[in-house]
Amino acid sequence: MKAIFILFIIALLSNSPALSATLKLPECLLEQSLETEVHFYISEDVLNEYSPEFVKAKIDSWIAYANTTLKNSCIPTRRSATHIEYVSELDSSWFQDVDVAERLLKNELGRQVPETNANGHPIFNAIVFSNWLNSYKSQYCGYASSSTFFFTIALNCPDSVLEHEIGHLSGASHDIKTLKEGVEAFDLEEYWMSSYPPGKPYSLGYVCAGRGTIMSYEDDRMPVYSNPNIYWDSKICGDAVTADNSRVLTEFAKQYLVR
Ligand SMILES: [Zn+2]
Structure with a gap:
Protein backbone atom coordinates (compact mmCIF):
# COMPACT_ATOMS: atom_id res chain seq x y z
CA MET A 1 0.00 0.00 0.00
CA LYS A 2 1.29 3.43 -0.93
CA ALA A 3 2.12 5.43 2.13
CA ILE A 4 2.45 9.06 3.03
CA PHE A 5 4.68 10.61 5.61
CA ILE A 6 3.21 12.96 8.11
CA LEU A 7 5.38 14.99 10.39
CA PHE A 8 4.05 15.02 13.89
CA ILE A 9 5.14 17.15 16.76
CA ILE A 10 5.03 14.74 19.70
CA ALA A 11 4.07 17.48 22.08
CA LEU A 12 0.68 17.71 20.33
CA LEU A 13 -0.04 14.08 21.10
CA SER A 14 1.12 13.77 24.68
CA ASN A 15 2.65 15.58 27.58
CA SER A 16 6.13 14.53 26.51
CA PRO A 17 8.83 17.09 26.02
CA ALA A 18 8.78 18.58 22.57
CA LEU A 19 10.69 16.71 19.88
CA SER A 20 9.73 15.65 16.43
CA ALA A 21 9.54 12.25 14.79
CA THR A 22 7.67 10.73 11.91
CA LEU A 23 4.47 8.78 11.96
CA LYS A 24 3.94 7.04 8.66
CA LEU A 25 0.28 6.41 7.97
CA PRO A 26 -1.37 4.34 5.26
CA GLU A 27 -3.08 6.23 2.47
CA CYS A 28 -6.67 5.15 2.26
CA LEU A 29 -9.83 5.98 0.43
CA LEU A 30 -12.82 5.33 2.62
CA GLU A 31 -15.92 5.11 0.47
CA GLN A 32 -18.44 4.68 3.24
CA SER A 33 -18.12 5.06 7.00
CA LEU A 34 -20.16 3.64 9.83
CA GLU A 35 -21.51 6.52 11.89
CA THR A 36 -21.53 5.35 15.48
CA GLU A 37 -23.39 7.21 18.18
CA VAL A 38 -21.93 7.51 21.65
CA HIS A 39 -24.41 8.27 24.45
CA PHE A 40 -23.17 9.73 27.72
CA TYR A 41 -24.90 9.17 31.07
CA ILE A 42 -23.24 11.36 33.64
CA SER A 43 -23.48 11.03 37.40
CA GLU A 44 -24.82 14.35 38.71
CA ASP A 45 -22.18 14.58 41.41
CA VAL A 46 -19.60 15.53 38.77
CA LEU A 47 -21.23 18.97 38.85
CA ASN A 48 -19.74 19.41 42.34
CA GLU A 49 -16.36 19.60 40.63
CA TYR A 50 -16.99 20.57 37.02
CA SER A 51 -19.30 22.86 35.08
CA PRO A 52 -21.60 21.41 32.38
CA GLU A 53 -19.56 23.42 29.84
CA PHE A 54 -16.36 21.72 30.98
CA VAL A 55 -18.01 18.30 30.75
CA LYS A 56 -19.24 19.03 27.21
CA ALA A 57 -15.77 20.24 26.18
CA LYS A 58 -14.19 17.09 27.64
CA ILE A 59 -16.62 14.87 25.73
CA ASP A 60 -15.87 16.81 22.54
CA SER A 61 -12.14 16.24 22.98
CA TRP A 62 -12.66 12.49 23.65
CA ILE A 63 -14.71 12.24 20.44
CA ALA A 64 -12.18 14.28 18.43
CA TYR A 65 -9.34 12.00 19.61
CA ALA A 66 -11.42 8.94 18.68
CA ASN A 67 -12.09 10.24 15.17
CA THR A 68 -8.42 11.14 14.66
CA THR A 69 -7.45 7.61 15.71
CA LEU A 70 -9.98 6.00 13.36
CA LYS A 71 -8.92 8.20 10.44
CA ASN A 72 -5.19 7.62 11.05
CA SER A 73 -5.85 3.88 11.13
CA CYS A 74 -7.91 3.84 7.91
CA ILE A 75 -10.97 2.45 9.70
CA PRO A 76 -14.35 3.22 8.02
CA THR A 77 -15.99 4.54 11.19
CA ARG A 78 -16.80 7.87 12.76
CA ARG A 79 -18.09 8.65 16.24
CA SER A 80 -20.38 11.39 17.44
CA ALA A 81 -21.80 12.31 20.83
CA THR A 82 -25.55 12.33 20.20
CA HIS A 83 -26.93 12.15 23.75
CA ILE A 84 -25.69 13.68 26.99
CA GLU A 85 -27.85 13.12 30.05
CA TYR A 86 -27.24 13.80 33.73
CA VAL A 87 -28.62 11.17 36.07
CA SER A 88 -29.04 11.13 39.84
CA GLU A 89 -25.83 10.55 41.69
CA LEU A 90 -24.47 7.08 40.89
CA ASP A 91 -22.29 5.34 43.47
CA SER A 92 -18.82 5.92 42.02
CA SER A 93 -17.35 3.01 43.98
CA TRP A 94 -18.88 0.82 41.24
CA PHE A 95 -16.72 2.46 38.58
CA GLN A 96 -14.69 -0.77 38.27
CA ASP A 97 -17.69 -3.03 37.72
CA VAL A 98 -19.33 -1.85 34.53
CA ASP A 99 -22.13 -4.42 34.73
CA VAL A 100 -23.20 -3.17 38.17
CA ALA A 101 -22.82 0.44 37.02
CA GLU A 102 -25.09 -0.39 34.06
CA ARG A 103 -27.74 -1.84 36.42
CA LEU A 104 -27.50 1.19 38.72
CA LEU A 105 -27.96 3.48 35.73
CA LYS A 106 -31.00 1.60 34.43
CA ASN A 107 -32.55 1.61 37.93
CA GLU A 108 -32.06 5.37 38.15
CA LEU A 109 -33.49 5.98 34.69
CA GLY A 110 -36.34 3.51 35.10
CA ARG A 111 -36.13 2.57 31.43
CA GLN A 112 -34.09 0.55 28.98
CA VAL A 113 -31.09 2.20 27.38
CA PRO A 114 -30.77 1.63 23.60
CA GLU A 115 -27.67 -0.14 22.28
CA THR A 116 -28.64 0.14 18.61
CA ASN A 117 -30.18 2.96 16.59
CA ALA A 118 -33.04 2.81 14.08
CA ASN A 119 -30.65 1.43 11.42
CA GLY A 120 -29.53 -1.39 13.70
CA HIS A 121 -26.11 0.25 14.12
CA PRO A 122 -24.42 0.08 17.52
CA ILE A 123 -24.75 2.81 20.13
CA PHE A 124 -21.92 2.83 22.67
CA ASN A 125 -23.04 3.92 26.13
CA ALA A 126 -20.61 5.71 28.44
CA ILE A 127 -21.34 5.90 32.17
CA VAL A 128 -19.35 8.90 33.30
CA PHE A 129 -17.97 9.47 36.79
CA SER A 130 -15.87 12.26 38.16
CA ASN A 131 -12.68 10.54 39.27
CA TRP A 132 -11.46 7.03 38.53
CA LEU A 133 -9.48 7.03 41.78
CA ASN A 134 -12.73 7.17 43.80
CA SER A 135 -13.31 3.47 43.17
CA TYR A 136 -11.54 1.06 45.50
CA LYS A 137 -7.93 1.05 44.37
CA SER A 138 -8.91 1.21 40.72
CA GLN A 139 -5.87 0.71 38.52
CA TYR A 140 -7.55 1.68 35.29
CA CYS A 141 -9.24 4.74 33.88
CA GLY A 142 -12.10 2.98 32.15
CA TYR A 143 -13.80 -0.41 31.99
CA ALA A 144 -15.58 -2.05 29.05
CA SER A 145 -18.36 -4.61 29.41
CA SER A 146 -17.70 -8.08 28.04
CA SER A 147 -21.35 -8.57 27.07
CA THR A 148 -22.94 -5.21 26.21
CA PHE A 149 -22.02 -1.89 24.56
CA PHE A 150 -21.52 -0.14 27.94
CA PHE A 151 -18.32 1.22 29.44
CA THR A 152 -17.31 3.39 32.37
CA ILE A 153 -15.02 6.38 32.06
CA ALA A 154 -14.01 9.27 34.34
CA LEU A 155 -13.60 12.94 33.60
CA ASN A 156 -9.99 12.92 34.81
CA CYS A 157 -9.01 10.29 32.21
CA PRO A 158 -6.80 11.05 29.18
CA ASP A 159 -8.53 11.72 25.87
CA SER A 160 -7.43 8.35 24.48
CA VAL A 161 -9.46 6.32 26.99
CA LEU A 162 -12.84 6.68 25.27
CA GLU A 163 -11.62 5.11 22.01
CA HIS A 164 -9.61 2.51 23.96
CA GLU A 165 -12.79 1.29 25.71
CA ILE A 166 -14.86 1.37 22.50
CA GLY A 167 -11.98 -0.57 20.91
CA HIS A 168 -12.55 -3.33 23.49
CA LEU A 169 -16.30 -3.29 22.74
CA SER A 170 -15.44 -3.75 19.05
ZN1 LIG B 1 -8.02 -1.90 28.06
Missing part, protein backbone atom coordinates in the same frame (compact mmCIF):
# COMPACT_ATOMS: atom_id res chain seq x y z
CA GLY A 171 -13.13 -6.74 19.60
CA ALA A 172 -9.69 -5.15 20.11
CA SER A 173 -7.28 -6.45 22.77
CA HIS A 174 -4.26 -5.08 24.60
CA ASP A 175 -0.69 -5.50 23.41
CA ILE A 176 1.16 -8.68 24.43
CA LYS A 177 3.36 -6.90 27.01
CA THR A 178 0.28 -5.63 28.85
CA LEU A 179 -1.44 -9.02 28.69
CA LYS A 180 1.61 -10.77 30.17
CA GLU A 181 2.02 -8.31 33.02
CA GLY A 182 1.28 -9.99 36.31
CA VAL A 183 0.18 -13.25 34.67
CA GLU A 184 2.47 -16.20 35.17
CA ALA A 185 2.76 -18.57 32.18
CA PHE A 186 0.44 -16.47 30.06
CA ASP A 187 -0.99 -18.52 27.18
CA LEU A 188 -2.30 -16.55 24.22
CA GLU A 189 -4.38 -19.41 22.80
CA GLU A 190 -6.10 -19.87 26.15
CA TYR A 191 -6.66 -16.13 26.36
CA TRP A 192 -8.42 -16.05 22.97
CA MET A 193 -10.63 -18.98 23.87
CA SER A 194 -11.53 -17.52 27.27
CA SER A 195 -13.05 -14.41 25.67
CA TYR A 196 -16.59 -14.44 24.39
CA PRO A 197 -16.93 -14.25 21.50
CA PRO A 198 -13.42 -15.72 21.05
CA GLY A 199 -10.83 -13.06 20.26
CA LYS A 200 -9.44 -12.87 16.74
CA PRO A 201 -5.78 -13.95 16.59
CA TYR A 202 -4.77 -10.61 15.01
CA SER A 203 -6.45 -8.44 17.64
CA LEU A 204 -3.43 -7.50 19.76
CA GLY A 205 -2.27 -3.93 20.28
CA TYR A 206 1.37 -3.07 19.58
CA VAL A 207 4.30 -1.05 20.86
CA CYS A 208 6.65 0.44 18.27
CA ALA A 209 9.87 2.33 19.10
CA GLY A 210 8.69 2.71 22.70
CA ARG A 211 5.33 4.22 21.84
CA GLY A 212 2.07 2.36 22.12
CA THR A 213 -0.91 2.06 19.83
CA ILE A 214 -4.21 3.01 21.46
CA MET A 215 -4.88 -0.45 22.99
CA SER A 216 -1.54 -0.47 24.83
CA TYR A 217 -0.80 0.75 28.35
CA GLU A 218 2.34 2.63 27.38
CA ASP A 219 2.67 6.09 28.92
CA ASP A 220 3.22 7.42 25.41
CA ARG A 221 0.31 6.36 23.29
CA MET A 222 -0.40 7.43 19.72
CA PRO A 223 -3.81 7.99 18.09
CA VAL A 224 -3.59 4.84 15.96
CA TYR A 225 -4.74 1.24 16.23
CA SER A 226 -2.15 -1.47 15.63
CA ASN A 227 -1.64 -1.80 11.89
CA PRO A 228 1.20 -3.37 9.85
CA ASN A 229 1.02 -0.39 7.46
CA ILE A 230 1.74 2.20 10.16
CA TYR A 231 5.29 3.06 11.26
CA TRP A 232 6.59 5.19 14.10
CA ASP A 233 10.17 6.31 13.75
CA SER A 234 10.67 3.63 11.05
CA LYS A 235 9.43 0.85 13.38
CA ILE A 236 6.36 -1.10 12.30
CA CYS A 237 3.29 -0.60 14.55
CA GLY A 238 1.55 -3.90 14.02
CA ASP A 239 1.76 -7.41 12.66
CA ALA A 240 -0.57 -8.90 10.05
CA VAL A 241 -0.79 -12.22 11.92
CA THR A 242 -1.04 -11.07 15.53
CA ALA A 243 -1.55 -7.31 15.82
CA ASP A 244 -3.88 -5.64 13.36
CA ASN A 245 -6.63 -3.97 15.37
CA SER A 246 -7.32 -1.70 12.39
CA ARG A 247 -8.54 -4.83 10.60
CA VAL A 248 -10.60 -5.87 13.66
CA LEU A 249 -12.40 -2.53 13.76
CA THR A 250 -12.82 -2.43 9.97
CA GLU A 251 -14.47 -5.85 10.08
CA PHE A 252 -16.64 -4.71 12.98
CA ALA A 253 -17.83 -1.73 10.87
CA LYS A 254 -18.38 -3.76 7.72
CA GLN A 255 -20.77 -6.19 9.38
CA TYR A 256 -23.13 -3.20 9.80
CA LEU A 257 -22.32 -1.37 6.54
CA VAL A 258 -23.33 -4.32 4.34
CA ARG A 259 -26.85 -4.43 5.79
Whole structure:
Protein backbone atom coordinates (compact mmCIF):
# COMPACT_ATOMS: atom_id res chain seq x y z
CA MET A 1 0.00 0.00 0.00
CA LYS A 2 1.29 3.43 -0.93
CA ALA A 3 2.12 5.43 2.13
CA ILE A 4 2.45 9.06 3.03
CA PHE A 5 4.68 10.61 5.61
CA ILE A 6 3.21 12.96 8.11
CA LEU A 7 5.38 14.99 10.39
CA PHE A 8 4.05 15.02 13.89
CA ILE A 9 5.14 17.15 16.76
CA ILE A 10 5.03 14.74 19.70
CA ALA A 11 4.07 17.48 22.08
CA LEU A 12 0.68 17.71 20.33
CA LEU A 13 -0.04 14.08 21.10
CA SER A 14 1.12 13.77 24.68
CA ASN A 15 2.65 15.58 27.58
CA SER A 16 6.13 14.53 26.51
CA PRO A 17 8.83 17.09 26.02
CA ALA A 18 8.78 18.58 22.57
CA LEU A 19 10.69 16.71 19.88
CA SER A 20 9.73 15.65 16.43
CA ALA A 21 9.54 12.25 14.79
CA THR A 22 7.67 10.73 11.91
CA LEU A 23 4.47 8.78 11.96
CA LYS A 24 3.94 7.04 8.66
CA LEU A 25 0.28 6.41 7.97
CA PRO A 26 -1.37 4.34 5.26
CA GLU A 27 -3.08 6.23 2.47
CA CYS A 28 -6.67 5.15 2.26
CA LEU A 29 -9.83 5.98 0.43
CA LEU A 30 -12.82 5.33 2.62
CA GLU A 31 -15.92 5.11 0.47
CA GLN A 32 -18.44 4.68 3.24
CA SER A 33 -18.12 5.06 7.00
CA LEU A 34 -20.16 3.64 9.83
CA GLU A 35 -21.51 6.52 11.89
CA THR A 36 -21.53 5.35 15.48
CA GLU A 37 -23.39 7.21 18.18
CA VAL A 38 -21.93 7.51 21.65
CA HIS A 39 -24.41 8.27 24.45
CA PHE A 40 -23.17 9.73 27.72
CA TYR A 41 -24.90 9.17 31.07
CA ILE A 42 -23.24 11.36 33.64
CA SER A 43 -23.48 11.03 37.40
CA GLU A 44 -24.82 14.35 38.71
CA ASP A 45 -22.18 14.58 41.41
CA VAL A 46 -19.60 15.53 38.77
CA LEU A 47 -21.23 18.97 38.85
CA ASN A 48 -19.74 19.41 42.34
CA GLU A 49 -16.36 19.60 40.63
CA TYR A 50 -16.99 20.57 37.02
CA SER A 51 -19.30 22.86 35.08
CA PRO A 52 -21.60 21.41 32.38
CA GLU A 53 -19.56 23.42 29.84
CA PHE A 54 -16.36 21.72 30.98
CA VAL A 55 -18.01 18.30 30.75
CA LYS A 56 -19.24 19.03 27.21
CA ALA A 57 -15.77 20.24 26.18
CA LYS A 58 -14.19 17.09 27.64
CA ILE A 59 -16.62 14.87 25.73
CA ASP A 60 -15.87 16.81 22.54
CA SER A 61 -12.14 16.24 22.98
CA TRP A 62 -12.66 12.49 23.65
CA ILE A 63 -14.71 12.24 20.44
CA ALA A 64 -12.18 14.28 18.43
CA TYR A 65 -9.34 12.00 19.61
CA ALA A 66 -11.42 8.94 18.68
CA ASN A 67 -12.09 10.24 15.17
CA THR A 68 -8.42 11.14 14.66
CA THR A 69 -7.45 7.61 15.71
CA LEU A 70 -9.98 6.00 13.36
CA LYS A 71 -8.92 8.20 10.44
CA ASN A 72 -5.19 7.62 11.05
CA SER A 73 -5.85 3.88 11.13
CA CYS A 74 -7.91 3.84 7.91
CA ILE A 75 -10.97 2.45 9.70
CA PRO A 76 -14.35 3.22 8.02
CA THR A 77 -15.99 4.54 11.19
CA ARG A 78 -16.80 7.87 12.76
CA ARG A 79 -18.09 8.65 16.24
CA SER A 80 -20.38 11.39 17.44
CA ALA A 81 -21.80 12.31 20.83
CA THR A 82 -25.55 12.33 20.20
CA HIS A 83 -26.93 12.15 23.75
CA ILE A 84 -25.69 13.68 26.99
CA GLU A 85 -27.85 13.12 30.05
CA TYR A 86 -27.24 13.80 33.73
CA VAL A 87 -28.62 11.17 36.07
CA SER A 88 -29.04 11.13 39.84
CA GLU A 89 -25.83 10.55 41.69
CA LEU A 90 -24.47 7.08 40.89
CA ASP A 91 -22.29 5.34 43.47
CA SER A 92 -18.82 5.92 42.02
CA SER A 93 -17.35 3.01 43.98
CA TRP A 94 -18.88 0.82 41.24
CA PHE A 95 -16.72 2.46 38.58
CA GLN A 96 -14.69 -0.77 38.27
CA ASP A 97 -17.69 -3.03 37.72
CA VAL A 98 -19.33 -1.85 34.53
CA ASP A 99 -22.13 -4.42 34.73
CA VAL A 100 -23.20 -3.17 38.17
CA ALA A 101 -22.82 0.44 37.02
CA GLU A 102 -25.09 -0.39 34.06
CA ARG A 103 -27.74 -1.84 36.42
CA LEU A 104 -27.50 1.19 38.72
CA LEU A 105 -27.96 3.48 35.73
CA LYS A 106 -31.00 1.60 34.43
CA ASN A 107 -32.55 1.61 37.93
CA GLU A 108 -32.06 5.37 38.15
CA LEU A 109 -33.49 5.98 34.69
CA GLY A 110 -36.34 3.51 35.10
CA ARG A 111 -36.13 2.57 31.43
CA GLN A 112 -34.09 0.55 28.98
CA VAL A 113 -31.09 2.20 27.38
CA PRO A 114 -30.77 1.63 23.60
CA GLU A 115 -27.67 -0.14 22.28
CA THR A 116 -28.64 0.14 18.61
CA ASN A 117 -30.18 2.96 16.59
CA ALA A 118 -33.04 2.81 14.08
CA ASN A 119 -30.65 1.43 11.42
CA GLY A 120 -29.53 -1.39 13.70
CA HIS A 121 -26.11 0.25 14.12
CA PRO A 122 -24.42 0.08 17.52
CA ILE A 123 -24.75 2.81 20.13
CA PHE A 124 -21.92 2.83 22.67
CA ASN A 125 -23.04 3.92 26.13
CA ALA A 126 -20.61 5.71 28.44
CA ILE A 127 -21.34 5.90 32.17
CA VAL A 128 -19.35 8.90 33.30
CA PHE A 129 -17.97 9.47 36.79
CA SER A 130 -15.87 12.26 38.16
CA ASN A 131 -12.68 10.54 39.27
CA TRP A 132 -11.46 7.03 38.53
CA LEU A 133 -9.48 7.03 41.78
CA ASN A 134 -12.73 7.17 43.80
CA SER A 135 -13.31 3.47 43.17
CA TYR A 136 -11.54 1.06 45.50
CA LYS A 137 -7.93 1.05 44.37
CA SER A 138 -8.91 1.21 40.72
CA GLN A 139 -5.87 0.71 38.52
CA TYR A 140 -7.55 1.68 35.29
CA CYS A 141 -9.24 4.74 33.88
CA GLY A 142 -12.10 2.98 32.15
CA TYR A 143 -13.80 -0.41 31.99
CA ALA A 144 -15.58 -2.05 29.05
CA SER A 145 -18.36 -4.61 29.41
CA SER A 146 -17.70 -8.08 28.04
CA SER A 147 -21.35 -8.57 27.07
CA THR A 148 -22.94 -5.21 26.21
CA PHE A 149 -22.02 -1.89 24.56
CA PHE A 150 -21.52 -0.14 27.94
CA PHE A 151 -18.32 1.22 29.44
CA THR A 152 -17.31 3.39 32.37
CA ILE A 153 -15.02 6.38 32.06
CA ALA A 154 -14.01 9.27 34.34
CA LEU A 155 -13.60 12.94 33.60
CA ASN A 156 -9.99 12.92 34.81
CA CYS A 157 -9.01 10.29 32.21
CA PRO A 158 -6.80 11.05 29.18
CA ASP A 159 -8.53 11.72 25.87
CA SER A 160 -7.43 8.35 24.48
CA VAL A 161 -9.46 6.32 26.99
CA LEU A 162 -12.84 6.68 25.27
CA GLU A 163 -11.62 5.11 22.01
CA HIS A 164 -9.61 2.51 23.96
CA GLU A 165 -12.79 1.29 25.71
CA ILE A 166 -14.86 1.37 22.50
CA GLY A 167 -11.98 -0.57 20.91
CA HIS A 168 -12.55 -3.33 23.49
CA LEU A 169 -16.30 -3.29 22.74
CA SER A 170 -15.44 -3.75 19.05
CA GLY A 171 -13.13 -6.74 19.60
CA ALA A 172 -9.69 -5.15 20.11
CA SER A 173 -7.28 -6.45 22.77
CA HIS A 174 -4.26 -5.08 24.60
CA ASP A 175 -0.69 -5.50 23.41
CA ILE A 176 1.16 -8.68 24.43
CA LYS A 177 3.36 -6.90 27.01
CA THR A 178 0.28 -5.63 28.85
CA LEU A 179 -1.44 -9.02 28.69
CA LYS A 180 1.61 -10.77 30.17
CA GLU A 181 2.02 -8.31 33.02
CA GLY A 182 1.28 -9.99 36.31
CA VAL A 183 0.18 -13.25 34.67
CA GLU A 184 2.47 -16.20 35.17
CA ALA A 185 2.76 -18.57 32.18
CA PHE A 186 0.44 -16.47 30.06
CA ASP A 187 -0.99 -18.52 27.18
CA LEU A 188 -2.30 -16.55 24.22
CA GLU A 189 -4.38 -19.41 22.80
CA GLU A 190 -6.10 -19.87 26.15
CA TYR A 191 -6.66 -16.13 26.36
CA TRP A 192 -8.42 -16.05 22.97
CA MET A 193 -10.63 -18.98 23.87
CA SER A 194 -11.53 -17.52 27.27
CA SER A 195 -13.05 -14.41 25.67
CA TYR A 196 -16.59 -14.44 24.39
CA PRO A 197 -16.93 -14.25 21.50
CA PRO A 198 -13.42 -15.72 21.05
CA GLY A 199 -10.83 -13.06 20.26
CA LYS A 200 -9.44 -12.87 16.74
CA PRO A 201 -5.78 -13.95 16.59
CA TYR A 202 -4.77 -10.61 15.01
CA SER A 203 -6.45 -8.44 17.64
CA LEU A 204 -3.43 -7.50 19.76
CA GLY A 205 -2.27 -3.93 20.28
CA TYR A 206 1.37 -3.07 19.58
CA VAL A 207 4.30 -1.05 20.86
CA CYS A 208 6.65 0.44 18.27
CA ALA A 209 9.87 2.33 19.10
CA GLY A 210 8.69 2.71 22.70
CA ARG A 211 5.33 4.22 21.84
CA GLY A 212 2.07 2.36 22.12
CA THR A 213 -0.91 2.06 19.83
CA ILE A 214 -4.21 3.01 21.46
CA MET A 215 -4.88 -0.45 22.99
CA SER A 216 -1.54 -0.47 24.83
CA TYR A 217 -0.80 0.75 28.35
CA GLU A 218 2.34 2.63 27.38
CA ASP A 219 2.67 6.09 28.92
CA ASP A 220 3.22 7.42 25.41
CA ARG A 221 0.31 6.36 23.29
CA MET A 222 -0.40 7.43 19.72
CA PRO A 223 -3.81 7.99 18.09
CA VAL A 224 -3.59 4.84 15.96
CA TYR A 225 -4.74 1.24 16.23
CA SER A 226 -2.15 -1.47 15.63
CA ASN A 227 -1.64 -1.80 11.89
CA PRO A 228 1.20 -3.37 9.85
CA ASN A 229 1.02 -0.39 7.46
CA ILE A 230 1.74 2.20 10.16
CA TYR A 231 5.29 3.06 11.26
CA TRP A 232 6.59 5.19 14.10
CA ASP A 233 10.17 6.31 13.75
CA SER A 234 10.67 3.63 11.05
CA LYS A 235 9.43 0.85 13.38
CA ILE A 236 6.36 -1.10 12.30
CA CYS A 237 3.29 -0.60 14.55
CA GLY A 238 1.55 -3.90 14.02
CA ASP A 239 1.76 -7.41 12.66
CA ALA A 240 -0.57 -8.90 10.05
CA VAL A 241 -0.79 -12.22 11.92
CA THR A 242 -1.04 -11.07 15.53
CA ALA A 243 -1.55 -7.31 15.82
CA ASP A 244 -3.88 -5.64 13.36
CA ASN A 245 -6.63 -3.97 15.37
CA SER A 246 -7.32 -1.70 12.39
CA ARG A 247 -8.54 -4.83 10.60
CA VAL A 248 -10.60 -5.87 13.66
CA LEU A 249 -12.40 -2.53 13.76
CA THR A 250 -12.82 -2.43 9.97
CA GLU A 251 -14.47 -5.85 10.08
CA PHE A 252 -16.64 -4.71 12.98
CA ALA A 253 -17.83 -1.73 10.87
CA LYS A 254 -18.38 -3.76 7.72
CA GLN A 255 -20.77 -6.19 9.38
CA TYR A 256 -23.13 -3.20 9.80
CA LEU A 257 -22.32 -1.37 6.54
CA VAL A 258 -23.33 -4.32 4.34
CA ARG A 259 -26.85 -4.43 5.79
ZN1 LIG B 1 -8.02 -1.90 28.06
